[in-house]
Amino acid sequence: xxxxxxxxxxxxxxxxxxxxxxxxxxxxxxxxxxxxxxxxxxxxxxxxxxxxxxxxxxxxxxxxxxxxxxxxxxxxxxxxxxxxxxxxxxxxxxxxxxxxxxxxxxxxxxxxxxxxxxxxxxxxxxxxxxxxxxxxxxxxxxxxxxxxxxxxxxxxxxxxxxxxxxxxxxxxxxxxxxxxxxxxxxxxxxxxxxxx
Amino acid sequence: xxxxxxxxxxxxxxxxxxxxxxxxxxxxxxxxxxxxxxxxxxxxxxxxxxxxxxxxxxxxxxxxxxxxxxxxxxxxxxxxxxxxxxxxxxxxxxxxxxxxxxxxxxxxxxxxxxxxxxxxxxxxxxxxxxxxxxxxxxxxxxxxxxxxxxxxxxxxxxxxxxxxxxxxxxxxxxxxxxxxxxxxxxxxxxxxxxxx
Numbered sequence: 001x002x003x004x005x006x007x008x009x010x011x012x013x014x015x016x017x018x019x020x021x022x023x024x025x026x027x028x029x030x031x032x033x034x035x036x037x038x039x040x041x042x043x044x045x046x047x048x049x050x051x052x053x054x055x056x057x058x059x060x061x062x063x064x065x066x067x068x069x070x071x072x073x074x075x076x077x078x079x080x081x082x083x084x085x086x087x088x089x090x091x092x093x094x095x096x097x098x099x100x101x102x103x104x105x106x107x108x109x110x111x112x113x114x115x116x117x118x119x120x121x122x123x124x125x126x127x128x129x130x131x132x133x134x135x136x137x138x139x140x141x142x143x144x145x146x147x148x149x150x151x152x153x154x155x156x157x158x159x160x161x162x163x164x165x166x167x168x169x170x171x172x173x174x175x176x177x178x179x180x181x182x183x184x185x186x187x188x189x190x191x192x193x194x195x196x
Numbered sequence: 197x198x199x200x201x202x203x204x205x206x207x208x209x210x211x212x213x214x215x216x217x218x219x220x221x222x223x224x225x226x227x228x229x230x231x232x233x234x235x236x237x238x239x240x241x242x243x244x245x246x247x248x249x250x251x252x253x254x255x256x257x258x259x260x261x262x263x264x265x266x267x268x269x270x271x272x273x274x275x276x277x278x279x280x281x282x283x284x285x286x287x288x289x290x291x292x293x294x295x296x297x298x299x300x301x302x303x304x305x306x307x308x309x310x311x312x313x314x315x316x317x318x319x320x321x322x323x324x325x326x327x328x329x330x331x332x333x334x335x336x337x338x339x340x341x342x343x344x345x346x347x348x349x350x351x352x353x354x355x356x357x358x359x360x361x362x363x364x365x366x367x368x369x370x371x372x373x374x375x376x377x378x379x380x381x382x383x384x385x386x387x388x389x390x391x392x
Binding site for chain 2: 024025026027028029102103104105109110112113114115116117118123126127130153154158161162164165166167168169170172173175176177178182185186189190193194195
């Protein structure tokens, strides 16, 4: 029997809504039915679009990362700010958005904590997303080092890795304290003191 | 009708097993039944011990934190190492244990990512656990600053906060990369370079 024709619009909408629901409820807290109800799709047809919940979530991780990186690239392309100011602008904007969206944190950090150990497929999607983010960040830090805006005794790779760690841990603290203010201070201390 | 008498041994065992199961499967991935089966307790009697899953998990967070801090205090009491070496020893030991336990990460970080936004009771337990950890860490950093082993231009509170963030983010990276090696480098770079 031929598979029913897929509607790409519905597929995109499932991924889009999936980002919101997963950010709020996590992997195990998100029933596929919850997302299908929002998009108004009968449960049986989910498997016309995705083989499994795991594949669905790994595609959501791809989409979440691609959307963020596209916005980052667009901003970096047109800004005339120095690289340190550019990094600050990107992270201040992220903090404003965390605030607007109710401090849910980063979908990737949340899913890494919950399922990176149990889902190989999602773990690989996260690994790729991290590497793509790091490519951009290493260039920014390298440029800042060349302009003598950041310390030169550690490689851009190490400084990128530690910045990612600190930011992700900072979002966990934000969730525990229910407050975004320390995140802003964190970005400033990292770039103005520890990385200077 | 009088409530059946509780068996404190069973209560402790439920908390103990709960730590393992929650570390592996997270809040939503852990059915109470899974823990009861291991401890061999019928489902109905769970509510003799705990009002709700949320209370159960908040007590698990308390227990997890208390156990870790007791071990930390015992070590600090008897060590003659300088404070920086002491911090390294504590974190290297933690890395060895992460390795032994299959890189599940820190129960507190994992639960913060998953439910700090949705469960006020668990969030408060995490907040308290963090503050108790920070009390110890601030003293270690302050002592190290007085011995001129760590930089003095940032407060012990800020250095403690950033260390916690970086460590927690490092554990997310560990789960994404399925590798503990970068965690060891992270501890060294933080203490030997960025905080020096």
